[in-house]
Amino acid sequence: MQFDNDLAKISAADFISQLRETLDFRQLWCGENFGFGREREGDIEWLTQNADVLGFELNVANSVEEDGIVVSSSRIRNHIVAGEVSAAARCLGRPLRVPGIVIQGADRGRSIGFPTANLSIWSHRACPSQGVYLAYVFLEDERYPAVVNIGKRPTFEDNDSSIIVEAHLLNYQGDLYGRRISLDFVDRLRDERKFTSLDLLVSQINKDVSEARSRLA
Secondary structure, eight states, X not given: OOOOHHHHTSOHHHHHHHHHHHHOOSEEEEEXXXXXXXXXXXXXXXXXXXXXXXXXXXXXXXXXXXXXXXXXXXXXHHHHHTTOHHHHHHHHTSOEEEEEEEXXXXXXXXXXXXXXXXXXXXXXXXXXXXXXXXXXXXXXXXXXXXXXEEEOOXXXXXXOOSOEEEEEETTXXXXXXXXXXXXXXXXXXXOOOOOSSHHHHHHHHHHHHHHHHHHOO
């Protein structure tokens, strides 16, 4: 559903009726501060009063805290946007996972000795900010340590300004094009930055790979 002014004006009762017609759901689970409908009128008190009439069972989950702060979807999204993948993992109770399909890239990584798997990722999925990360790549039943770069590869002076997600898998050789893989982010290594020469870039990538081997072994 696309949130716009028309959707924002729908009352809680009308919205629930639309959901019931479409989904025929029997239970509604939500957090303690949940609210929906016009001006968030569909709060916990409203749901408690209307659940039986509207034909579903209401289940309110207690809040969970991490580091003394309530865990919420907005908090997790903020961690992800900031590249704080380890903090996001603590809130999620698991690593942040980003799946995608491996697509053909420009072969920049291969040309400097570090072949990468470029991922096509669902545009609505939350993805970490630009930077270099430690991650595990899951390919079917196998797991590989990896260095992941998210960004625009400024050293290569590409005209394309789109964000690229690419993973260099350690201890892997083979063709991944067209295959589905998943990235489990472990930690952020550094910001993406422009190097004055390919030699300096290669030197930094070697350091990144060395750290990945040390921490993800």
